[in-house]
Amino acid sequence: MLRNPRLRDVPMAVCGSKKQRHGIVLAANYHAKRYGIKTAMSSVNALKMCPGLYTVPPHYDDYLQFSGFARSIYSQYSDRIEAFGLDENWLDLTGCVTSLKQGAAVIHEIRERVKRELGITVSIGLSFNKVFAKLGSDYKKPDACTVISKENFKEVVWPLPVGELLYVGRATEEKLRRRNIKTIGDLANTNPESLKGTFGKVIEVLHSFANGKDMSMVTPTDFEAPVKSVGNSFTAPRDLKTDEDVRIMLYSLSESVGARLAELRKYASTIEFSYVNSDMTSHASRQKKLEIPTNISGEIADTAFGLFKRHYSHWPSPLRKVGVTGSGLLSIKTPRQLTVWENAEQVNKKEDFERTVNALRARYGNNIVQRAVMLTDRQLSGMDAKRDNKIHPVGVFYGGMSESWGVYQAAATQ
Amino acid sequence: MGSLPSGGYAIRIPVDMYQITDKTGRAKPVAFIWVDENGAEARVKIEKIISCVPMAEQKSGTVGDRYECLIGGKIEYIYYTILAPRKWFRFLDVTEEEYNDYYRLPE
Structure with missing residues (x-):
């Protein structure tokens, strides 16, 4: 309404992108609410309830x-x-x-x-x-x-x-x-x-x-709540129907979670995989505690994919949304007990590599370095999970x- | 909510503004470039700043610092919007038809 003041006087709703399957009503003015239009309703239903509804995209920065x-x-x-x-x-x-x-x-x-x-x-x-x-x-x-x-x-x-x-x-x-x-x-x-x-x-x-x-x-204005977990979830631009679809999404999400953990100078000791199915009748999450806490995207993605395979490999229905969360955070200064299969030099090399990739992406964008599998489906791998990560309200307590x-x-x- | 001196319909036109920024960061408009209906540019001097208050103007959807100024012997409001990127706007009185044409509803 700042850009077009005439929208104050007509039924108007801010809607997400239908193409990216975020086509829900994010906010509606009082003219639109009189027609029964509510937040989180699909924009298709909103237009049926109010055929004269004007829809505009969100301007999150504003x-x-x-x-x-x-x-x-x-x-x-x-x-x-x-x-x-x-x-x-x-x-x-x-x-x-x-x-x-x-x-x-x-x-x-x-x-x-x-x-x-x-x-x-x-x-x-x-x-x-x-x-x-x-x-x-x-x-x-x-x-x-x-x-x-x-x-x-x-x-x-x-x-x-x-x-x-x-x-x-x-x-x-x-x-x-x-x-x-x-x-x-x-x-x-x-x-x-x-x-x-x-x-x-x-x-x-x-x-x-x-x-x-x-x-x-x-809490006072300058109080910073301690971060207890770092997660990303995303509604896929199309239904996920194969293991490969899920793997691509999990890599995208894990790259964001890993980069954010590294910025916080933390490792996650528990990884959670969550999903919502295509008709939104079923949603769940599964967790696994890691032998060695990590912030490396590949390890996070492999754990999340393992949880998915264990609990959803029978594919009762396509998936609409998947998420990855790292919790049980430890400072990177905390000593970690390695297994007999890994040595400190190998772990350091992996972390150096991850740091380099994160730095390149931060400077030149996500596409500068990508896993080969991401190139097989540009629609799924095209999202920027780190830039679009959700902000939850901090709890009352x-x-x-x-x-x-x-x-x-x-x-x-x- | 604020209102324009004319009380009628007005559209906001972005202008190139010469300003002085004081030690506290406060902007003081000095003069701006105005393009008339024939396309001729002229430098318009702001003779005096009478007041500056934060204000939202509903009809044009402008939110920012409203400067009440004396320009060419008349009182006018110039806005410096608060939304980044900040811009200076002058208002032009128009008819209802011109207003509706300028602020067209999306298709």
């Missing part, structure tokens, strides 16, 4: 910039800002305001400033904990503020569907509904001990969320728990 601009406005109100994805942030206003009334004035000011200076609307929730602040930001949209206090949370939060609570996904919501727990209030008033058998220990956390007892901190912080928490959603 979104990153605007995310930064919004954060620079937030940073004028608090130094404790935690990003939750590209377009959501928590702000800790404790110490900046002395009452919820003052906090409400601040969030209204932030909302107005973002609209005036950036031309985008935000919805902001203010509460005494992060979970309720997030609920508040989703409560009224667009361009609105909601305050959830200790006095009113039972009226505002408890009637909401249980699926609206943070970390209650579709599967958990369905299981809770089967036990007649339909609202957040129902969950808050159910003894968690009676649900532990089905849900495990996490139900205690969800129960405390529902009762407003979340005590997680908003990263900042730790606090009794004294987090008295006034705001959550802003762009």
